[in-house]
Amino acid sequence: MTYRADRLILAHFGVAFAAFALAILLGAWQMTVRSGLEPAFTSPEAYFASVTAHGTIMGYVMPTLFIMGFGYFVSVTTLDRPLPSLRLAWAGFWLVIVGVAMALPAVFSGKATVLYTFYPPLTGSVFYYLGLVLVVVGSWFWVGLMIWAMAGWKKDNPGKPVPLAMYGNVANAFLWLWTTVGVAVELLFQVIPASLGWTQTIDIGLARTLFAWTLHPIVYFWLLPAYIVFYTIAPRAAGGRLYSDMMGRLSFLLLVLYSLPVGMHHLFMDPEHGTGFKFLQMMLTVLVTVPTLLTIFTIGASMEIAGRLRGGKGLFGWIGALPWDRPMVLATCLSFVLLGFGGFGGIINMSYGMNAMIHNTSWVTAHFHLIYGGTVVIMYFAIAYEFWPKLVGREPLSLKPIRLQLWMWAIGMVVTTFPWHILGLEGQPRRVATFDYTNPMIAHWQNWTIVSMIGGYILLTSGLLFVWNLLTLYRGAEADRQMHYAVAVYPPHRVPSALNGFDLCNGLVLFLMLMAYGYPVAQFFFIKDYPALVHRVDLGN
Amino acid sequence: MSETSPLTPGPIGSDHPASDRSWRIWTSVFIAGFVLVSLVIGFVILPWRSESGVDPFTAICRALGLPGSEKIPPDPGAAKASAPASNVTWTIETNRLLSNASAAKGTALAKDTCGACHGEDGKSTDPEQFPNLAGQSQAAIFKELADFQSGDRKSDIMAPIAQALTREQMADVAAYYAAQKPDDLRAADSAVMLKVDLLAREGDPKRGIPSCDSCHGPSRSGPEDAPLLLGQSAPYIEKQIGNFGSQTRHNDVFERMRTIAHQLTPEEAHALAIYYHGMPASN
Incomplete structure (x- = not known):
């Protein structure tokens, strides 16, 4: 590995995790408000401003910056060549930073209390939306660089398979490009004109459709780095080999295909679409389970190889033989377990009929926190523990606080989100600041809310310990800066062009998006509908 | 993968164009087939079977979100609303x-x-x-x-x-x-029974009465024209509730207040008026 981009990657990770620390602090505070234990803290205005900030950071700022840094790292280390343009990479970074500097003050001053999902006709300060547009545009620089880097490598290495981690990385770049189209159109053509006072009405049906276009695949954008690491780092960390390189490529390809045309399952209860399209998108959502199950099988098999190489015997003996003291192995296992619970909840959500039971309840909040926090972020921790020593050339002082941090995070996630599932089944609505627990009908909700608040503080402690662990790294011994990826049992020498590039993938995505969203978006231009009046939260009307 | 390991070449894949082509074809066929099956179930079979009393064409149109050949029955409220409660519209x-x-x-x-x-x-x-x-x-x-x-x-x-x-x-x-500054008041919850306080803040779902605060409270989350009640004199509020209840006053759009006031007992109307008359916030 001759080429490096350490400062660039550290800058992305550093800002991502600083913002993350702020957002978990807000999260714990929000749970305190909802618990009703400290009525003095209870102000709906502050609560919703805080939820907006928490969602904006966790949804747009932290993962975007992290994934950009992750992508640069993977690109440089797997292709063993410099980034096509370091200058453009820095330009993208600074655009994101300027965007964050525009958006967050608007949120914290209460001028953009619209939650990170926007909810037009609520309309906040234009700086909030413009800031987010800059974040997205900055990330598009990254998309361009990743595609460019892979194209350059393929040109110089004709017929060779793109390294699996890089293939997954570019899959994520294309996924992100497709994903952001919906929200970009919504912001640029609907919300920003309203926030500037140019338009007095907004077509909510169209806005919600465009946002659903983005809101589901964005989760897979967050998730893909975790999947890339499952395939390309976890097997090596366990001391084994990747069971199948081909399965990894197939999973990444299928994730891009099946995560995009599915967002309408967020709109099952909305009136603006016919039942047929909701059904179609539900069917496509079901397919997303395929790459997930492929991954669980392949990584399970890879871990079994590692366990047996380490002397594990019998049907389950290999599990005990795995090196559980290594953070990457532990995190992968915890991530899988929480993915199981989160995925189970997700299957309820995406079922057209069953969704009605839990729509807009705390169940949904529980589901996406389990997937995001339990599956994605825990792997971001593991990635940081893996990459940071390579970036700064230092070994961790001890693995103990690292393992403690990962365990606390997983336990905190369970303690926080399991009560939300229960409360959701009992009908507790989401997006509500406070409840009147003196009302006997809902008095018993308070106990579960307090349990989840305790979970919130466990998560906060774990998050702060994570930052501490990264900081203490700088006092560690000199480390090997060479990055090693997992080798497949049968390293690929040739792969079909469909699994070595994205032409077919993008063509199929185009087809699926046209089928899933073509008519549902087009109908707003010929069906008579009634736009809503814009409500300006920043002007108080 | 930055380091390729010189192990046995695997049997997977090939740079043979024929293999690439079959990958392209079979992936596309599978996906198009899946979409087709979903479309048939979602737009034809399910609507046909579950929408009783409409012709198949209408059922399919409904799945698309279109009315089809179906005659939309006239809104029963439309005739009654021929004389609107108010000429003000929030356009x-x-x-x-x-x-x-x-x-x-x-x-x-x-x-x-x-x-x-x-x-x-x-x-x-x-x-x-x-x-x-x-x-x-x-x-x-x-x-x-x-x-x-x-x-x-x-x-x-x-x-x-x-x-x-x-x-x-x-x-x-x-x-x-x-823009004028009102007196600094809060609802007189201590002057009324708990059930009246609950009526104001949560309504009475059994009688279909929404909470007064949902439209008339500080958040004014209801229709644009709902006035704030806090700080009006109790006799004035009580009289207006009575007028709505007896239909003497009828400028409430969609008969919202007439429907609610009609169901309130005189005691409730009286107590709610005291509640919204308010008391000094510093108390």
């Missing part, structure tokens, strides 16, 4: 009129005409008869003035005054009073 024009209004322009009118009863600062000279206007929502004041003008709300005193005003003047004077 963009109305909203623009209100947001362009000027409290400064409304000042003279308020002092010359309205102030004699409602007070120059919006604190009524006789709150039992004339409501306080200080801090009242601009939309609510505007709507009542427009209803007095059109006769949708009856008042021998207000009708001639409102008839002399232009829509701009109504919007201006409404903006003036909305």
Whole structure:
């Protein structure tokens, strides 16, 4: 590995995790408000401003910056060549930073209390939306660089398979490009004109459709780095080999295909679409389970190889033989377990009929926190523990606080989100600041809310310990800066062009998006509908 | 993978164009087939089987979100609503009129005409008869003035005054009073029974009565024209609830208040009036 981009990657990770620390602090505070234990803290205005900030950071700022840094790292280390343009990479970074500097003050001053999902006709300060547009545009620089880097490598290495981690990385770049189209159109053509006072009405049906276009695949954008690491780092960390390189490529390809045309399952209860399209998108959502199950099988098999190489015997003996003291192995296992619970909840959500039971309840909040926090972020921790020593050339002082941090995070996630599932089944609505627990009908909700608040503080402690662990790294011994990826049992020498590039993938995505969203978006231009009046939260009307 | 390991070449894949082509074809066939099956189930089979009493064409159109050949039955409320409760509609024009209004322009009118009863600062000279206007929502004041003008709300005193005003003047004077500072009050929850407090804050789902606060409370999350109630005199509020209940007053859009007031007992109306009369916030 001759080429490096350490400062660039550290800058992305550093800002991502600083913002993350702020957002978990807000999260714990929000749970305190909802618990009703400290009525003095209870102000709906502050609560919703805080939820907006928490969602904006966790949804747009932290993962975007992290994934950009992750992508640069993977690109440089797997292709063993410099980034096509370091200058453009820095330009993208600074655009994101300027965007964050525009958006967050608007949120914290209460001028953009619209939650990170926007909810037009609520309309906040234009700086909030413009800031987010800059974040997205900055990330598009990254998309361009990743595609460019892979194209350059393929040109110089004709017929060779793109390294699996890089293939997954570019899959994520294309996924992100497709994903952001919906929200970009919504912001640029609907919300920003309203926030500037140019338009007095907004077509909510169209806005919600465009946002659903983005809101589901964005989760897979967050998730893909975790999947890339499952395939390309976890097997090596366990001391084994990747069971199948081909399965990894197939999973990444299928994730891009099946995560995009599915967002309408967020709109099952909305009136603006016919039942047929909701059904179609539900069917496509079901397919997303395929790459997930492929991954669980392949990584399970890879871990079994590692366990047996380490002397594990019998049907389950290999599990005990795995090196559980290594953070990457532990995190992968915890991530899988929480993915199981989160995925189970997700299957309820995406079922057209069953969704009605839990729509807009705390169940949904529980589901996406389990997937995001339990599956994605825990792997971001593991990635940081893996990459940071390579970036700064230092070994961790001890693995103990690292393992403690990962365990606390997983336990905190369970303690926080399991009560939300229960409360959701009992009908507790989401997006509500406070409840009147003196009302006997809902008095018993308070106990579960307090349990989840305790979970919130466990998560906060774990998050702060994570930052501490990264900081203490700088006092560690000199480390090997060479990055090693997992080798497949049968390293690929040739792969079909469909699994070595994205032409077919993008063509199929185009087809699926046209089928899933073509008519549902087009109908707003010929069906008579009634736009809503814009409500300006920043002007108080 | 940065380091390729010279292990046995795997049997997977090939650079053979034929293999690439079959990958392309079979992936596309599978996906197109899956979409086709989903479309047939979602747009034909399910609508056909589950929508009883409509022809298949209409059932399929409904799955698309179109009415099809089906005749949409007329809205039963439409005939009754031939005489609207109010002529005020919350269109963009109305909203623009209100947001362009000027409290400064409304000042003279308020002092010359309205102030004699409602007070120059919006604190009524006789709150039992004339409501306080200080801090009242601009939309609510505007709507009542427009209803007095059109006769949708009856008042021998207000009708001639409102008839002399232009829509701009109504919007201006409404903006003036909305900008006046009301007394610092809170709901008199300690003066009423708990169930009345609950009625105000949560409503009574068994009788289909929504919470008063959901429209008339500080968040005013209901229709634009709902006025704030806190700080009006108790006899005034009680009288208005009575008027809605007896249909004497009927400028409530969709009969919202008539439906609710009709179900309130006289005791509840009385207690709610005391509740919203309020008490000093510092108490």
